[in-house]
Amino acid sequence: MINVSHFSKSFGNKQVHKNINFHVKKGECLGLIGGSGTGKSVLLRSIIGLESPDSGTITVNDQNINALSEKELIQLRQNVSYVFQGGALFDSLNVFDNLAYALKEHTTLSAPEIEQKIHSTLKQFGLANSTELMPSQLSGGMQKRIGLARAMIMNPSILLYDEPTAGLDPFNTKKIKELILNLKQTGVTSILVTHDMPVALDVCDRLALLMQGEIVEEMSPQEFHQSPQALMHHFIHGETF
């Protein structure tokens, strides 16, 4: 479903990724963990073609991302959603219009159907009364959840989550975790970037540790529990970066 091979990426003379290789099967959820600034966001952005690799290939649904024109990318992005780390809401549009954006663009739903869909989505996120608010009137955590809702509302078959629970309270973290699990049960393929180990262990089928431009370790949650010497344990206890 998603295949990354020999991916490398630099900004100026700063090499972020040296040689990244991994694969995510259909319906699977890969947890991507790694220190701040190791390039997790850059990797997700590259998968939907917002950044282009210096070398290596990324294929999504058997399509080589870098061989696609902007027009074909637009097609692809209707099926692949990226949940921005900071929400990236349109600050000139209110919450309702932010959520309606992709629906108006890519579906033939009528206005009442769109309204219906937005209200039921917002309810799931516990934000039912915020349709009229502008992004600047929302708290950081609310923006984050609206961003998540905006990415999920199109029912994409691939979802790339960039720290969806960072900065959220325990109640909302649990809620988001359940939403991600629900989506996974419907067959959604996903990559979850997170620093929240309990969430990653509950949700992901496999975990990958990104360090110094490479995936240095890959294992399932069971293997993680069984191997206390793994680098990942050092990472989450702050003993290595």
Added chain:
Amino acid sequence: MTGTLWIFLGGVTLLTLQIARDLRSGPFYFDLFVEQLYQVGIKSIPLVFLTALSIGMVMSLQFGLGLEKFGGKLYVPKLMAATIIREIGPVFTSLMMAARVGAGFASEIGSMVVTQQVDAIRALGTSPTRKIVLPRVLACLVAVPILVAFANIIGMAGGLLIGSIELGLDPNYYLLNTLSTLRMSDYFTGFFKAVFFSLFISLPSCYYGLNVTTGATGVGLSTTRAVVTSSILILIGDFFLSKLFWIIQKWG
């Protein structure tokens, strides 16, 4: 220095090609175009009005005082009409628009880039040129020539005001003289200049806005560059366009 010039020219060319491609097919967001038309056109009316009126009045006064010495006060309307329609109207209106609209475009688009909203437009399967650039470029293309025509009228009205109050010219004489001086070619010259100038305003400011790289300082820098570039293009472009229209007129 020359490096940045080539990067700018290359970038604007690519942007223009993309706009041309987007115009041929695919969705056109009419509501965004109307919104920009309001922002660019309607909201600039007070500024353009004030600029045109004061320049018209000052010019009329200066021409009057200058020509009075040679007994040429009666030529003020003729002189005013020709310079306003061909030069002052298009150039000053466009310069004011570059300051108001160009700065607005560059900073607004720049902030969208910095807050990843432009990325979000792409990530949600839409095109930033269609959503952001095209409505703004088209709105300028429509609004600037109309505002120039408006400025011409206001400028000449300001001239008439001063002409009759300060210079003691008969208003009827002033008006008739103005109308009889102007020829169709004068209107066309001003109009075509305005069309070019509108592109000189919208394209650089959209380009600089989209190419903001770093935070708030980047937005500030891009805004400055957009206004400076647009202004220089308008001033230099004015010379070459004037020259071109003279040549065309001689043929015709």
